[in-house]
Each structure stands twice: as structure tokens, then as C-alpha cells.
Amino acid sequence: MNAPALETRDLAKRYGKIEALRGVSLSVEPGEIYGLLGQNGAGKTTLIKILLGITRNWKGEARLLGQPAGKSAVLARVGYLPEDHRFPEYHTGASLLQFYGQLLGVSRDLRRTRIPAILDTVGLADRMHTKIRGYSKGMKQRLGVAQALMHDPEVIFLDEPTDGVDPLGRKEIRTMILQLKAQNRTIFLNSHLLGEVELICDRVGILQKGRMVREGEVATLTRQKGSFLVGLAPGQTLPVAELQKLDYVVAPYGERWEIHLRDDQTIDPVVDFIRSQGLNLRHLVEKRQSLEDLFLETLKEREAPTQRPVPR
Amino acid sequence: MKFFAFLKDSFRETLDSKVLYVTFGLSLLLMLLLGSVSFRMVPIKEQLDGLCWLYGLAFGQGSSTTAEVVDARQLNAPEDAWKGDYQFTLAVRFPDEDRARSGAVQAGQLEFFTREMFWWLKDLKVRKVDSANKSEVHLEFTSRGTRLNSDRSWPHEPGLFFGALPLGPLFRQSLAYWVYWIENRLVNGAGGWLVVLLAVVVTAPFVPNMLRKGTVDFIVSKPIRRPALLAFKYIGGLTFVFLNALIAIGGIWFVLGLRTGIWAPGFLVSVLIITFFFAVLYAVSTLFGVLSRSAILSILMTCAVWAILWVVGLVYKNIHTPESASAARMREAQSGRLGQAEGPQTNPGSPSWLRITADSLHAVLPRTDDLGTLTTLFLSNELLSEGERDHLEFKRDIAFSWTASIGICLAYIGVLLGLACWRFATKDY
Structure with missing residues (x-):
């Protein structure tokens, strides 16, 4: 080496x-x-x-x-x-x-x-x-x-x-x-x-x-683990309430939806659920954060403890 | 290769300031001016006319007493003028007979003045001769041989623009003296100061510019040791002065040689002397350039050190150099007490604190002023005859030493550059 x-x-x-x-x-x-x-x-x-x-x-x-x-x-x-x-x-x-x-x-x-x-x-x-x-x-x-x-x-x-x-x-x-x-x-x-x-x-x-x-x-560093963007065919809507019942965290993201997975979850059940509902999956990507996001997040994380009052 | 790279870089920086063109232009002008100077041998009669005119100025008491030449001739003609035996009669003309009868002082002053100006006439004897005009006193002078050793020791009068503009009786000196005066006073003195002053201004930004934020990183990140880098930059600055001095002095030496036939190579040593003088000042400039990274501060500090060295040298020289014998005689003659005073004095009035201070500072500071005095002696030895040097009393300055002057200056350059290198080598940029 x-x-x-x-x-x-x-x-x-x-x-x-x-x-x-x-x-x-x-x-x-x-x-x-x-x-x-x-x-x-x-x-x-x-x-x-x-x-x-x-x-x-x-x-x-x-x-x-x-x-x-x-x-x-x-x-x-x-x-x-x-x-x-x-x-x-x-x-x-x-x-x-x-x-x-x-x-x-x-x-x-x-x-x-x-x-x-x-x-x-x-x-x-x-x-x-x-x-x-x-x-x-x-x-x-x-x-x-x-x-x-x-x-x-x-x-x-x-x-x-x-x-x-x-x-x-x-x-x-x-x-x-x-x-x-x-x-x-x-x-x-x-x-x-x-x-x-x-x-x-x-x-x-x-x-x-x-x-x-x-x-x-x-x-x-820029991979954002457990976060996916889902897009359906035009005119179709994701049944958000149903997915939330399945314990997924779902939030609208423009014309798409952002799904956050918990530690024990995978995206596969979500895909199966969409198909079972007769919906057409057009977009599925793992969301990445930009280097700028990472940079700002890192600085924020590191600044935070110093802003707390120092225990006496 | 790195050294030459820096040398070329310094040269480029100098050219960019345009000052090099100005100094070269000034040198060329001076060469042309000196090339246009004609030197005319002045006949004895004309010299005596000039003497009488000057006597009127110095002792004429508001033109009431004048002098004039009655007769002048070479006794051993057609021998060369500089080998001549001479006889001439001068008249002191008073306003009336009474004043002429009591005019022994004025006659003595004319004799004194004649002896001073014609110091080169050997065995000069004077006697009072009768005059038909009772308001005049006539003095007859006779001489046997001269103390001159060639034509070039004979008084010459310079004329600018190939003789079209003669400079007159005040400017009559031997040809050798004129060459000495141009080389020593005009070029080494005034010219040297001008070149060094310009060089201080032009080269002062060299180091601060190199150490400027944003520029220094390029240089110090190159594979070259910082002391070497600074030394190269320093030598680059010296090269500016060396080139200027070489061109100016070499050119003037050549022009003077062509015009006068006097080819004294010792004058070329002045190139090194001026460069060495500047080396002391540039070491100061370099140190302050490194410490402050400011060209203005470097210039100010260099000029301040220069002024201090000059004043110390001047005071020391004045304290320790006795008054010249001719100056003492002139003082006595003007006061009408010829031969009654104590002769040359060694500044007895200077206070002891001044003497101690000047001695101490002179002992520890670079002796740049001494270098000037030594150069004067060096040039006078090369150009002037023994008689002229005796007459001009150059031996009064014999106490100065090349070794001590150069040694102390070198030590200072070493210390100043050493400090600058140390600071440069240890500083974060």
C-alpha cells in the first residue's frame, strides 16, 4: 500500500x-x-x-x-x-x-x-x-x-x-x-x-x-438514510392515511411524497401497498442530502451544545 | 539558477518603476554636458588679471582699492609655460596719495593673495618698486621654476558647450584638479548621493512587495530557504545601484578621458564604493521591510539612519580635523593681522560632551562618511601632483582607515541582514 x-x-x-x-x-x-x-x-x-x-x-x-x-x-x-x-x-x-x-x-x-x-x-x-x-x-x-x-x-x-x-x-x-x-x-x-x-x-x-x-x-456523507421520494402517475394520489396506519411517516413533497422509514422498516411494503391499490409507481428514489445541507447540519449540530447553559 | 532568477526579477521590478530610465537619462545628460566642456590653458597675464579681479572682490573695501597688472613675462621663453621663470608687476591703486602712503596692509594682502593663488611658483620673491603715480603701490614678483610636473597641472579655465560659455576667473584650476573635482565632488559626491537616494526609494518596496499578503505565499512555498531568498532579493537591490553607478561612472570616466587625456582608472573604484555605501543603507531598508512590510517606513528609517551617520561623520571630522593652514592664513589676512595669529586651530571651542558623544558614536556606527573622505584621498592621490595635494592639505584627513571603515560597515551589514533573515525565517505568513 x-x-x-x-x-x-x-x-x-x-x-x-x-x-x-x-x-x-x-x-x-x-x-x-x-x-x-x-x-x-x-x-x-x-x-x-x-x-x-x-x-x-x-x-x-x-x-x-x-x-x-x-x-x-x-x-x-x-x-x-x-x-x-x-x-x-x-x-x-x-x-x-x-x-x-x-x-x-x-x-x-x-x-x-x-x-x-x-x-x-x-x-x-x-x-x-x-x-x-x-x-x-x-x-x-x-x-x-x-x-x-x-x-x-x-x-x-x-x-x-x-x-x-x-x-x-x-x-x-x-x-x-x-x-x-x-x-x-x-x-x-x-x-x-x-x-x-x-x-x-x-x-x-x-x-x-x-x-x-x-x-x-x-x-x-450525503446519503440520507431512510428517506425516499415517491411519485405516482398523473392524477393519482397516494393514500397517505393508509400508509400512516401502517406506521410510515409520510409528508407531501411538491407533487410527490416523502416517506421516512423507521429503523426497523424497509421501503418494500410501501411499494407492495401502492401496487395493491392499483396505483402506478413512476418515481422512487432514495433521497440524498446535498453537501451544503450536510455542511450546515454539521455546523448546527456542533454549535448546539455550546449554546446550552453551562451547568454549575 | 535561483539566484539569477531573483536578479532578473529585481531588474524587472526596477524597470517597471521607470526610475532606471530616468537615472540612465540623467547619466547620459551629464556625460553629454561633460563631453561639451573645453579646458583652456590660461596664460600667465590672464591669470594675473583674474588675480587682481579677485583681490578687488576679497580686499577691495567697496572698490576704493583695486589692483591691476602692470607687466608680466616669462623670463626663460620659449620653455614650456609650466616650467617657466616669471617676472610680473602688480599695482595696488588707492583713491589718493595719502592712502597709498599708509597702504602697507593692502600691499601685504595683495602679496599674500598672489602667493596663495600662485603657490606653484617656486622661489617667489617680491619687492616694492617705484611708481610714477603716487596713488599706486607697485610690487614686482620674480620666480624661478614651478612646482608643477606637467601641462595638466597648469591652470585651466573650463568652458561649457565647447568653450562657448567660459566660466571665468573663479573657476581656474589645474586640469588635473578639474578632473579630480568632477570625479570626486560632482560624480562621487552630488551624483552619488542622488543615485543612492533614488535607489533607496526605488528598492525600498522590493522586500515589502515580496512579503505582501497574497504574494509571500507563492515565494515561501517554493523550494528555497528563506534566508537565501532574502539574500537574493538584497543582492538584486544592490545590482540596481551597481548598474547605475557603473554606467554613470564608466561613461563619465570615458568622456573625461577623451576630453582631457587623463585616464585615471582609480575613479572606477567609485562604482564599488557607492555600491558599498548603498549596501549599508539597503541592509537597514531590508530589515525594516521585513519587520514592517511597509515601503514607506523602510524609506523613512533608511533616510533617518543615513542622516544620523552623516551628521556623526561630519561632527567627528570637524572636531578632529584641524583648520587648514590656508584658511587660517586667509582669516589672518582678512583681519589685517598676517603672521600674528596662532595658525591652524583644532576647534578648541567644541564642548567635551560633543567630543565624547561624536567619538563614541563614530566608534560604534558604520563609518559611511569616512568612506567618502577616503575616496577623496584616493582620487586626489591618483590625480593631483604632490604639490597640489600639499597645497590643498589632503594629509589632514590621513587618520581615517579603509580597513576600519569597511570592516565596521561589513559588520553592520551582517548584523542587520542576520536579524532580517532570522525574522523572515521564523515568521508565520
Whole structure:
């Protein structure tokens, strides 16, 4: 089994009196797309900065590509797009990538071929020799993605990669991320756009006030166990009262009905009952909750105990 | 490769500010201006006319007493002028005979003034000769040989725009002195200050811009150690000054060589001296750039440190450098007490607290001002004749040492950059 692409154990970081991270442990496997969610100030960016050696003086364990976090040798194998970044505006897109490429140790020959190619991929080929001060926010974001990928890194940290990018550009970036995954690259994604995270991430973790409060596969986390949506042929009505007598919890859901199962119940008797009534079943799906629902629910759950009065 | 990447990045940042174009433009203008300066050897008669004019300005007592040249000739013509034996008669003209009869002081002042200006005439003897006009006193001077060693030591008058705009008697010095003056005062002094001041302003944002929120993450997440990163950025800033100084000084040296025939390579050392001087200031700028991430604060602190170092150097030099003998003689001559005063004085009036403070600060602070003095001595040794250096009393500043000045400056650069690196390496971004 391969070693994790990145791993933290009991990671803690304090800025003065503020505890930014409180014992965060996580592990991301090679080739995985991992999304880290959390409110502003939850510690998401701090976690990335620790792994990249940008932030120092932390406690716990953090390893990147099998090496202790922040090691110079490892950083050459990592790409990073920071949140709210600002490029030196005296550069052009191409000259900036030349500069960063040199710092990353990319050979001159490789830079010569790679830079136009990556700028073409992010849609900046025709503006590569324009000063960055003439770029729009979306173009700067695309350039940010380009610089994170230009040296073909094994692990890519993307902090709000689609921030300021138009819908088409967002789709292109999502496609690019999925292509990178297909090339077995590991991607660590911080994003507020939960819809996007849900679309592309294999696993997510939710950070709240420096703690990892939920973590798992997206498909598993968003499945809402015991809740189904039922739809019948046009003009037909579900005999709700009859089903309630059978101890099912039924509630209208637009033109359909939502049926909640108790722990000992299955959906099969409901299907049998509908058929026995001569009704035509047209729609039956297990209801899933969106990542946004999960995120909000998680935050609500975790906030709730702190709102109770503290017993004396 | 990383070092050159930073060097190129700093160069790009400098070009973006457009200041490099301005400084190159100013250097080019200065080169063109200096290239247009013609130097004309001034005949002895014309020098004496100038002397009389200056005498009128300095001692004329509101133009009531004037001086003029009665006669001037080279006794050993056609020998080169700089090897000449000379005889000339000067007249002090008074408003009336009574004043002429009591005019011994004025005649003494003219003799003093002549000896000061014609210090290079050897064995200069003077005697009072009769005059038909009783309101005049005539002084006849004779000399045997000179203390000059070539044509270039002979007084020359510069004229701007290929001689179309002569600068007049006030500006008559040896050709070697003019080259020395341009190199030392104009280029090293005023030009150096201007370049360093511009460089302080242009390079101060280098470090704060790099450490700006949103920019620093890109840099510090690259596989390069932070102290090396800061050192590269620092060297990038120095390169700006080095390039400016190299182009300006190299160009001026070339132009002066073409115009005067004096090719003194020592002037090129000034490129390193100016860069080294800036290195001290840029270390201050770098430290405050790291601490505050503010370009404005870096500029202010750098200028404050520069001012402090300059004042300390100036006060120290004034306290410890005796008054020049010529200044003392001029003071005596103007007060009409020639030969009666005590000679040069070493600022006896400076209070002991000032002396102790200046000595202490000079001992512990970078000696940037001393570097200027040492450069002056260095250039004077290369360009001026022994006689000129004696006359200009350069040996008064001999107490300064290259080793101590450079050593203390280097130590400061090391300490300041060390602090900046430590802060940069340990700070969270």
C-alpha cells in the first residue's frame, strides 16, 4: 500500500490566544481529490500553510509525500494556489511562470515547452505577454492555477481555485482537476463552493473552529438514510392515511411524497401497498442530502451544545 | 539558477518603476554636458588679471582699492609655460596719495593673495618698486621654476558647450584638479548621493512587495530557504545601484578621458564604493521591510539612519580635523593681522560632551562618511601632483582607515541582514 500523499496527526497551531487548529488528523491518499470545508477562520488555510512550510511553530505531526512538512525537497513536487493571491504586477503571465519555474528548478527546455502549453490550457495563451496588471480577476485566477500546475506536481493544493472565475471558466477548472486526478495527481481543495466540491471530490473533511468535525466519502456523507421520494402517475394520489396506519411517516413533497422509514422498516411494503391499490409507481428514489445541507447540519449540530447553559 | 532568477526579477521590478530610465537619462545628460566642456590653458597675464579681479572682490573695501597688472613675462621663453621663470608687476591703486602712503596692509594682502593663488611658483620673491603715480603701490614678483610636473597641472579655465560659455576667473584650476573635482565632488559626491537616494526609494518596496499578503505565499512555498531568498532579493537591490553607478561612472570616466587625456582608472573604484555605501543603507531598508512590510517606513528609517551617520561623520571630522593652514592664513589676512595669529586651530571651542558623544558614536556606527573622505584621498592621490595635494592639505584627513571603515560597515551589514533573515525565517505568513 502506498504511503499517504499527505498526513497530519494531532496538528495544532496557535496564533497568540487564538487556537487555529486543535488536534487535526487527516490522511489523503495518492490520486485522491480531498475537499476541506469550513467557515472562514476554521483553520483550512492554516492547515495548508503548515503542510507547505509557510506557517511555522506548530505542534503535532504533518507529512507531505512521506517527508516532514515544509521540507524544501518536497516543495518542488507540490503545486499551490493560495487564496486571495496577488502576483507581482510587473510580470507578464509568461515571465511570471519563467520566474516561478526557475525557483522550482524546472529546466529551461521544459519551461520553453511547458509554459505556453499550460497557459493555453487555462485560456491565457493570447495574453501571455501582457503585464499582469492588465488581467481581470478571473485571468489572474487562471494564471494562479497555471503556476500551480506548471511543474507537473504530484500534490496540488488549491485554495478557492474558482474564486472570481466565470461559470465557463469554473467548469474548465473542474475538468482540469478531474484530468489531473486521472493522471493520479493528488488534489487538496479548499472551497466555499460546496456544489463544486460535491461534484469533484472523493472525500471531504469539515473543519470547525480548528477541529475536524466530520470526514468521509462524499457519497456516504450525503446519503440520507431512510428517506425516499415517491411519485405516482398523473392524477393519482397516494393514500397517505393508509400508509400512516401502517406506521410510515409520510409528508407531501411538491407533487410527490416523502416517506421516512423507521429503523426497523424497509421501503418494500410501501411499494407492495401502492401496487395493491392499483396505483402506478413512476418515481422512487432514495433521497440524498446535498453537501451544503450536510455542511450546515454539521455546523448546527456542533454549535448546539455550546449554546446550552453551562451547568454549575 | 535561483539566484539569477531573483536578479532578473529585481531588474524587472526596477524597470517597471521607470526610475532606471530616468537615472540612465540623467547619466547620459551629464556625460553629454561633460563631453561639451573645453579646458583652456590660461596664460600667465590672464591669470594675473583674474588675480587682481579677485583681490578687488576679497580686499577691495567697496572698490576704493583695486589692483591691476602692470607687466608680466616669462623670463626663460620659449620653455614650456609650466616650467617657466616669471617676472610680473602688480599695482595696488588707492583713491589718493595719502592712502597709498599708509597702504602697507593692502600691499601685504595683495602679496599674500598672489602667493596663495600662485603657490606653484617656486622661489617667489617680491619687492616694492617705484611708481610714477603716487596713488599706486607697485610690487614686482620674480620666480624661478614651478612646482608643477606637467601641462595638466597648469591652470585651466573650463568652458561649457565647447568653450562657448567660459566660466571665468573663479573657476581656474589645474586640469588635473578639474578632473579630480568632477570625479570626486560632482560624480562621487552630488551624483552619488542622488543615485543612492533614488535607489533607496526605488528598492525600498522590493522586500515589502515580496512579503505582501497574497504574494509571500507563492515565494515561501517554493523550494528555497528563506534566508537565501532574502539574500537574493538584497543582492538584486544592490545590482540596481551597481548598474547605475557603473554606467554613470564608466561613461563619465570615458568622456573625461577623451576630453582631457587623463585616464585615471582609480575613479572606477567609485562604482564599488557607492555600491558599498548603498549596501549599508539597503541592509537597514531590508530589515525594516521585513519587520514592517511597509515601503514607506523602510524609506523613512533608511533616510533617518543615513542622516544620523552623516551628521556623526561630519561632527567627528570637524572636531578632529584641524583648520587648514590656508584658511587660517586667509582669516589672518582678512583681519589685517598676517603672521600674528596662532595658525591652524583644532576647534578648541567644541564642548567635551560633543567630543565624547561624536567619538563614541563614530566608534560604534558604520563609518559611511569616512568612506567618502577616503575616496577623496584616493582620487586626489591618483590625480593631483604632490604639490597640489600639499597645497590643498589632503594629509589632514590621513587618520581615517579603509580597513576600519569597511570592516565596521561589513559588520553592520551582517548584523542587520542576520536579524532580517532570522525574522523572515521564523515568521508565520
